[in-house]
Amino acid sequence: MSGDHSTYNPTTGFGKWMDSRLPLMRLTHDSFVSYPVPRNLNYAYTFGAILSMMLVVQLLTGIVLAMHYAASTGIAFNSVEHIMRDVNFGWLLRYMHANGASFFFVAVYLHIARGMYYGSYKAPREVLWILGVVILLLMMATAFMGYVLPWGQMSFWGATVITGFFTAFPGIGETIQQFLLGGFAVDNATLNRFYSLHYLLPFMIAGVVVLHVWALHVTGQTNPTGIEIKSKTDTVQFTPYATIKDGLATSVFLLVFCWFVFYMPNFLGHADNYIQANSLKTPAHIVPEWYFLPFYAILRAITFSIGPIDSKLGGVLAMFGSIAVLFLLPWLDTSKVRSAVYRPWYKLFFWLFVANAIFLGWLGAKPAEGTYTTLAQISTLFYFAFFLVILPVLGLIETPRRLPNSITEAVLAKRSGSGGSKPAAAAASPETRG
Incomplete structure (x- = not known):
């Protein structure tokens, strides 16, 4: 896939001059316009675009929120309330960021499930899959540290419990815990460390996402049949075919996201986090x-x-x-x-x-x-x-079912009502078994 000839042709003098020095437009055109994708992609393959949108939402809202947040145990809780009450559209930014984390995970779990269902992790896409799991780990770390920042009851006690896990490791456990906490208990040093890392990690996620997309374009995209592309008839251009489908799915996802932001902004959160952190009062259920x-x-x-x-x-x-x-x-x-x-x-x-x-x-x-x-x-x-x-x-x-000979055959068979789903012979050839 990576060796396909570029079809980009700059039409202006400036475009030709720029293309010979920094072919950014050529890269964009080859990656998101003329890039060939399997013609049978369904809406399960739109979560990559949805995740890209949610990453941008989280980055933009997070940067603005960071301008008004104070990473100090004495005023962190009040600074969040200040954002909600006094900053122009602060309530919207806060709710978008908080609910955006949940919707980010909804999309990533569905994206992983799609990859498992259609075997997107199989050779030659192992590195692509591993990079995706790395993104998941970075998301988890980012979300955990972000949950501590409001400095509510669940923030404080969640940090206490999670960092306490590391003491289970003999010998080095307490050292790791103290390094994370910046001391012997969850306190101001902990909040500052988590705030710093919560701001940094999303940019690391963006960097790994670039590698993830690069790896995807090197090996090519999978499809519901799991069969590799064999001819040009098996593919269509990314634009407009995939982009329209991605745009529709992203719009629907965004509508549901907006419903939660405007009508149920606290549904996915915990009520105890609207109570300021108190180290002397443990919540009933952490x-x-x-x-x-x-x-x-x-x-x-x-x-x-x-x-x-x-x-x-x-x-x-x-x-x-x-x-x-x-x-x-x-x-x-x-x-x-x-x-x-x-x-x-x-x-x-x-x-x-x-x-x-x-x-x-x-x-x-x-x-x-x-x-x-x-x-x-x-x-x-x-x-x-x-x-x-x-x-x-x-x-x-x-014993798998019989595979079609090509993506095109699978598409035509589906349109004609025959799915080619008869069981294969037990001694099927390697070609038939994929």
Whole structure:
């Protein structure tokens, strides 16, 4: 894909002069206008554009909010109230930024689910997938540090609990915790560090996004069939075909986002964060933001010791392992067929995995006791079994459905009402299996 000849042709003297010195317009044209994309892309492939929009929203609103925020434990809470009440459109900026974080995670989780469903992590796109997981980690770090800044009750106690996880690591745990806190407890030094990092990390995310898009343009985009592009008839230009679809999906997503900003701005937050931080009063239930709840449930599911690993360290390792396993996904899936469209058993287990992840999120908001703990342990077991057992085994024993010979054939078959979904022979050739 990266070796395709450029079709950009500057028509003005200045354009030709600039193109020979800094071909920025050529790069833009080749990347977002004439770039060939599979002709069968559906709306599940629009979340990249949605995420780009949300990143811009977060950057712009965050920069303006930073102009009015005071990173001091004595006035941080009041400075947020000052933004809400006294800064022109400060309430709008604050609500856009706070709800924007939630919608950012909605889009990224759907983007990851689409990649898993259509096998976008398979060769030669392993680096593309890994960069995406790096973006997810940076988003999580940024969101956690941003949640501390309002200096409400949940901000303070959330920071206390999360940084306390690092003490589970023997020997170096307390040193890491003190480095993060800037002392022995969550205080002014902690707030300053988190504020600094929260401002820096989004620009790191933007840099990794550039690498992510670059890697995408080198290997080319996948499609619902999982078949590589074989001829020009399999593709259309990015503009106007993909851009119109991206524009429509982005507009719909933005409408839903605006509905929350204007009509339910606090629905996705926690009421306790409108109470100023008090180190002497612990909230009844300390819970993170909703997008961390599945991982929080995994953390609390480990209530037993395994040899020298006690329950606290085991929970922390399980929580970090639930994200780390995503890095290994391209090598854990042994099937040669990419798309779940042609893998009936994988499709079943994929939707069970999605349901299980949502269930873990629900459990993360419940008290860590009784039946909730047992259910969390079962769900955690399935979460890791999906990656470490089910995917490797399915790739060896599953018989995929017959794949079309090309993207064009799949499109024409769909229009004619035949999906080419008859099971393949058990001894299918490597070409037929993808």
